[in-house]
Amino acid sequence: QSALTQPASVSGSPGQTITISCTGTSSDVGAYNYVSWFQQYPGKAPKLIIFDVSNRPSGLSDRFSGSKSGNSASLTISGLQAEDEADYYCSSYTTTFTYVFGTGTTVTVL
């Protein structure tokens, strides 16, 4: 199972909106609406920010949103803030009952 493809880095100025893509195949992202997104700060554990493509865990900022089209999913961060500077990973359930993560994207707030 190959890792899902994400851009290595995305940057934006405070207040801007950025989008991170996550490209898979018909055996993972395209197969189910089981795409999640995680935020990870250096040296810390990942934190769930989006599940089921577009759902946010309770209490999470609505500046984070997710979507999917075909074999690709996206995470959008609106009103970019300094605290959003972190690594972001997508993940997907697969047709072989396993899971696959993305290659990871580093978000930089300029």
Next chain:
Amino acid sequence: QLQLVESGGGVVQPGRSLRISCAASGFTFSRYAMHWVRQAPGKALEWVATIIYDGTNSLHTDSVKGRFSISRDNSKNTLYLQMNSLTSNDTAVYYCARENVGATFDCWGQGTLVSVSS
């Protein structure tokens, strides 16, 4: 409150074995599937293995099949990963994670570092 605490990591020589553990608290452990996810230094997250709520079925990623084995003891609220024939490619922080509705990982431990080196 929900908590997962990994332990048992350390430095191990190539070819040797190690078992790491994950102690769960704050939720009914026996009702949830659990996972191990690892992250090599400076690299992306990699899913390693999963075990269903009662321990009767498990899956492992291809790169660890036949070497690693996930298990659980619901009486002790503890998840395990037995790692045999370790190589340098297995050097990583190992996280345990709880699976929740939506095939996602909603709770993570702080991780335990496994370093394979002679």
